[in-house]
Amino acid sequence: MRTVDLWATDGFVSIPDGNSLYVWGFAGAPDVPAQLPGPTLVIDQGDEVVVNLTNRLAEPVSLRFPGQEEVMVLGDGGWEPARPQDAGGRRVSFMPAALPGQTITYRFVAARPGTYLYESGTDPHRQVPMGLYGAIVVHPADYDPATNRTAYGAGTGTEYDREYLMIFGEMDPEFHRAVRLGLPHDVKARRPRYWTLNGRCAPDTLAPDRVPQLPNQPYGTLIEMEPGERVLLRYAGAGVDGHPIHPHGNHTRLVALDGHLLRNGASDLSYKRFTVRAGAGETCDMIFEWTGLEFTPANPIPTVLPNLRNLVIGADGWTYWSGSAYLGHKGDLPVGxxxxxxxxxxxxxxxxxxxxxxxxxxxxxxxxxTFIAVYPAGTLGPDAGVLA
Ligand SMILES: [Cu+2]
Known part of the structure; x- marks a missing residue:
């Protein structure tokens, strides 16, 4: 059994344009601000998970666990199925909620491997965009970080070398301000100004995990790999909008949707796409590969240098490029x-x-x-891209 303690509370997130935004969210410890997204729950398949939610906000908050099985809530008479709540002939919550200052306890069984969301089940049109969401990663029963990294089990074609979780969302500052000040806000007037990847806006997405300047946005999204590796990308759409995502460099192979493996018995139904849409409430698991075409300076195959305009060299005066089309080699960059x-x-x-x-x-x-950073072979080490 796994026990998880979460606090629904408020806080602020930083925006690279110098703004900060009031958010609601989940914290993994008492008396600390909310983090965005909430703590990632990394679970082993088959685990029974008990979640204690303490509500530090001024209105009822609940948790829902789409995709999980046997979701129960601890009532006066013991465990009972978690049901939607009605009052006065009106549905007030999709799940039993904790009143302000109270704690409620849920339980579920992580029966199937995959990528899932957890989020508020009370006034979700307000509470989820305010930040009350997080992700659940369920590793298959035979997963072993040292010897068997696989998203859905050995033999399912989902073996990988490194895994990265990306949760997409968006924020409307007028809506957040109205919630903070208790002002009325028309949800139809929603107009996001910021779009988030693990609660961060680029270029903050490139900063490492848990950097001090982003105390409430702990999860970075720089994807690090070596050529020839299989990288598992887990997308989760926690916002209201759809987010069509693509990496340059190669297509991704979509291997699972909403925690369901794209496979029917022996037939592999996975497919390659350039752009994959992470819709509201959806999750997608993909394998990305990049070989670098094995270009080396000794290789007689001619290669074309990247277009300098595409590398943000020029008027901006900065670049991430090494100056050489060959991985592991340094070339000349323009002066300045x-x-x-x-x-x-x-x-x-x-x-x-x-x-x-x-x-x-x-x-x-x-x-x-964000960026996928491809390091020369043998330089990255085994610890990058492990969800613990
Ligand atoms: Cu593009």
């Missing part, structure tokens, strides 16, 4: 250009193909954008 390249790695962009979602209140680049 600053390079953020560390060890002659390559960077591949991954972003929302709704290009306005790549902005922070109209300013590009921002929003849902």
């Amino acid at each position: 250009v600053t390079s953020f390249n560390r060890i002659r790695e390559h960077y591949i962009i991954l972003h929302s193909h709704s290009e306005f979602q790549m902005t922070n209140w109209g300013e590009h680049p921002g929003g849902i954008m």
